[in-house]
Amino acid sequence: MKKLFRTAALAAAAALALSACGGGAASSPTNVSPTGEIKPREISWLLSRPADGAVINIMKKLAADYAKDHPGFSLNLITTPDRPSYIQKLETLAAANKLPELFDTDATPFARQLAQQGKMVDAEKLLKSLNVYDSYRPGALDYQRFDDGSLYMIPFQFELEFIWYNKALLQKAGVAVPKSLDDIPAMCTALRQAGITPIAIDGQDQWPLERYVAYQPFRAQGPDFIQKLKKGDAKFADAAGQKTVQWLSSLGKAKCFQDGFSAQGYSDAQNQFTSGQAAMYNIGTWELPSLATDKLNPAVRNDVDFFTLPTTAGSATAANEYVSPSGIGMAVNAKTYDPLVADFLKFALNKYPTEYAATGALSPTTNVQTTVPANATPLYKKALDKANDLGTKQAMPWDTQLDPTTNTRLQQELVLLVQGNTTPEQFTSTMDSTIAQNAPKFFK
Amino acid sequence: MLPTRSRLSVLVFLLPPLLLYGAAVLFPILQSLFLSFFSWNGISDMEFIGLANYLRMFTGDDVFWRSFFNALGYLAICLILQLGGALFVASLLTSLRRGAELIKTLYLLPAVISTVAIAFLFVRIYSIDPVGLLNQLLHWIGLGDLERAWLSDVNTVLAAVSAPEGWRFTGLYMLIIYAALLAVPKELEEAAILDGASRWQLFTKIRFPFIRPVWITTVIMATTYGLRGFDIPYLMTNGGPGQSSELLTTYMYKTAFTSTDFGYASTISVFIVIECLVAVGLILVMLKRKADA
Amino acid sequence: MTAQAAPVTRTISALPSSSPPYRSRRRPSLYRTLSKTLIILIVIVQVYPLAWLFITSLRTEHDFATGDPFALPAALTLDNYARAFQTGNLGLNILNSFIVTMGANVLIVILGMMAAYAIQVLGFRLSHLVRGLFLIGIIVPVQIALVPLFIDYSTVNLLDTYQSMIIPLAGFSLPMSVYLFSSFFEYIPRETYEAASLDGAGPYRIFGLITLPLSVNTVVTVVLVNSIFIWNDFIFANTFVLSEELKTIPLGLQNYIGAMGKVDWTATFAAVCVTITPLLLVFLVLNKAMIQGLESGATKG
Secondary structure, three states, X not given: OHHHHHHHHHHHXXXXXXXXXXXXXXXXXXXXXXXXXXXXXXEEEEEOOOOOOHXXXXXXHHHHHHHHHOXXXXXXXXXXXXXXXXXXXXXXXXXXXXXXXXXXXXXXXXXXXXXXXXXXXXXXXXXXXXXXXXXXXXXXXXXXXOOOOOEOEEXXXXXXXXXEEEHHHHHHOOOOOOOEHHHHHHHHXXXXXXXXXXXXXXXXXXXXXXXXXXXXXXXHHOOHHHHHHHHOOOOOOOHHHHXXXXXXXXXXXXXXXXXXXXXXXXXXXXXXXXXXXXXXXXXXXXXXXXXXXXXXOHHHHOOEEEEOOOEOOOOXXXXXXXXXXXXXXXXXXXXXXXXXXXXXXHHHHHHHHXXXXXXXXXXXXXXOOOXXXXXXXXXXXXXXXXXXXXXXXXXXXXXXXXXXXXXXXHXXXXXXHHHOOOOHHHHHHHHHHHHHHHHHHHOO | XXXXXXXXXXXXXXXXXXXXXXXXXXXXXXXXXXXXXXXXXXXXXXXXXXXXXXHHHHHOOHHHHHHHHHHHHHHHHHHHHHHHHHHHHXXXXXXXXXXXXXXXXXXXXXXXOOHHHHHHHHXXXXXXXXXXXXXXXXXXXXXXXXOOOOOOOOOOHHHXXXXXXXXXXXXXXXXXXHHHHHOOOHHHHHHHHHOOXXXXXXXXXXHHHHHHHHHHHXXXXXXXXXXXXXXXXXXXXXXXXXXXXXXXXXXXXXXXXXXXXXXXXHHHHHHHHHHHHHHHHHHHXXXXXXXXX | OHHHHHHHHHHHHHHHHOOOHHHHHHOHHHHHHHHHHHHHHHHHHHHHHHHHHHHHOOOOHHHHHHOOOOOOOOOOOXXXXXXXXXXXXXXXXXXXXXXHHHHHHHHXXXXXXHHHHHHHHHOOOOXXXXXXXXXXXXXXXXXXXXXXXXHHHHHXXXXXXXXXXXXXXXHHHHHHHHHHHHHHHOOOOHHHHHHHHHOOOOHHHHHHHHHHHHOHHHHHHHHHHHHHHHHOOOHHHHHHOOOHXXXXXXXXXXXXXXXXXXXXHHHHHHHHHHHHHHHHHHHHHHHHHHHHHHHHHHHOO
């Protein structure tokens, strides 16, 4: 028996060593325009987008069109809409060295490691070689870039995040649209006194609350703060860090978010806003079909409006600079990159913007006009127009920036801070020591 | 032992099950042990770091200890609900003349529903805004002071995520205990009643000692399932708020698949394996000793 | 832990007899009414969620979003079912779950029976060791196998196959099956085997002619108990399966998650209702056999 165990352990060691070696080997630097014959075959795209959403439907159609001229070609779309499950899948596939031709990822530290190992095709070179680089919105590309400015992911969306509000509820509580981020706690207190839930938030998915921690530092120092913070070069104990910690704590004390928000999901939060119970709701343009069309509850339809992220006194960024994400990006696997993949991307990326804009969404490119749907309210157009008036800086969501361990811990500690279960001091010391412990592994 | 058995026939019957079992269960445990001495994020080279992961787990990781104690709390609540509930309902059922079959079936139903549905259902039940079933009930019976957001309150969340798991499988354990109770010889019970034993005495002196072997099995089953708990806390609160409902299993899962720290996750796995073995050992020792006393 | 749990358990079970014993014996009806009421209450608690699930699947989206989720719906609709079938691939998901459940069950039953036969009936010197090995599988949580199995599968190219789900599901259920079968085999009288042996039957014929036919009830029990877990398994399917064609029900339910985590809940509930129906039907038809099997397993400890 013992002998058997020893053999088994050795075999385990061998198997692991094998896969580790496979994982560690870097492939040769890629040529973005490979020469050779285009041999149609099936290619796969591992993605994390809604199964019945515009991106998938359009890409399916484009792949079918492409297959007409290239018999034998097919695009296998493998989607895992639930983001945590998706990330798990992506990371394990990367570990097993089994990534498909195309895969979705944000500009995370993990993706950066993949890029550094030569596993992804340089998207900037690729887009330039396809002659489409200049048609992309600079902001849409910047969102996908790593800190050093390199670009490895191609955007398929462009969204703007606003704070939607209910005019009637604000009026009832006698408050105005906030001029500064610092006005919000007092505003919440007034709304609460009028018996209104100030802000509806999806606490279950955690990214919405994490947006709030990014706002104050973005106003105070622009995008630099998070880039330094994630490496341990800035701290929550610094002035800018303390400002956001104190602000979040005051949001919690003013009971800005609905009771028990940490267990409420995306739909719960939206329902609170659209049923007229909550006064504000922070969400992006991907919700235009629910918030700016006749699908919106008639009882609140005429009262709904939005404002962009308020500034602060002496803010380093302008009012037209806020969160404008271009969604999860698509990376091209360097190992399987060949004339076929290049040719299909050329075909698809040229046709995609027109099709996408026709669905009423903002294209990541500037060469097409978004169609406003027939059932839209005037807000729809107003929201789309904001895309033409953006500054050069954008607030990055922190969940794509921090290393995963720190990110998980931050999400947990934020809830405790806002609920008043920890003090700002405890929060600061926990987070600073978590970053100090985990950041070096990812940002060597 | 069959007189006609041969060494070969034993092997023929034993080898296929052991192969599957070895490949799916034993070998992965050994692999975890092996991985626990490395630092590996899946895409970089594996780096041998000796006992550093264990050192970190025991001395430098507050979340690990928090999850460990949460897991014990979770287990305690599951055991009380499942075993206590099962014993209670089984005892009630023995006094019933008709309908026991139907009730047994109905009682097992929750085990059939997927955890995804159960998690969402209980999120609604615990909700405060809009008012969920539990808070509504409390309000009606005049305990309005107790109304709260059960899943957001760091003091109640652990109990709140444990209850659905306990509720789900009570039926299974109830069936087993009920069957055991039915097997208690009627003559013994009648003799005791003639001697003037109360219902309570009847239970502690006659019935319970008789079903003790079954009870031990059931306790072990419930304990091991309790220590495996994962889906419901993961789906309902994802361990939150903070780490208030983080269990060792969910923490291990996140360490592996969110933080891609496969080495450290394996270290936690090894700890879980040992924890489970120790727990079962303790149960056996405690319950056996009580039986002998 | 158990030390903590046991006393509480007792207190709870003491409740029904809190009235003085002599009175309850003279008026057994009081005790009986009390227990009946309690049983009815408990059954409501057990069944209500299933009913709620079903009713919610018939609600309109708007009603679900704005109304009291526990009140009766204002209007009933089948739209959710239409949407469920349109968005998802329910038929395929059910088929996949069926294949995985059946595949795993075949392995669990046959291999479990074989191992139990070897341990309990044939017997051998190290049978205690083997029993102990199987106990480990009952004790350790399934999650520990995820990382190693993923690595192993990718080296032998088993990722994204039915086998990748069936192997661990069967492996982790095997110990309980071995345990249930061996406690059943214990009950088959020695003499049956001895008589057969005298007639010249070898271990294979005895297995086929005596053990196998006698075990039908236990087989039903093992299959049903395991099916409940396997049908709803999320964790292995989620880790090892990628392509749409192999997705089982719990993964299929994820298709109702839209952008940024928005969920179409009423459609999801409709899908849940559709997907638990096969299991529920089998369960309702076979539950008597299953309960008997569990009970006979139980009374032997």
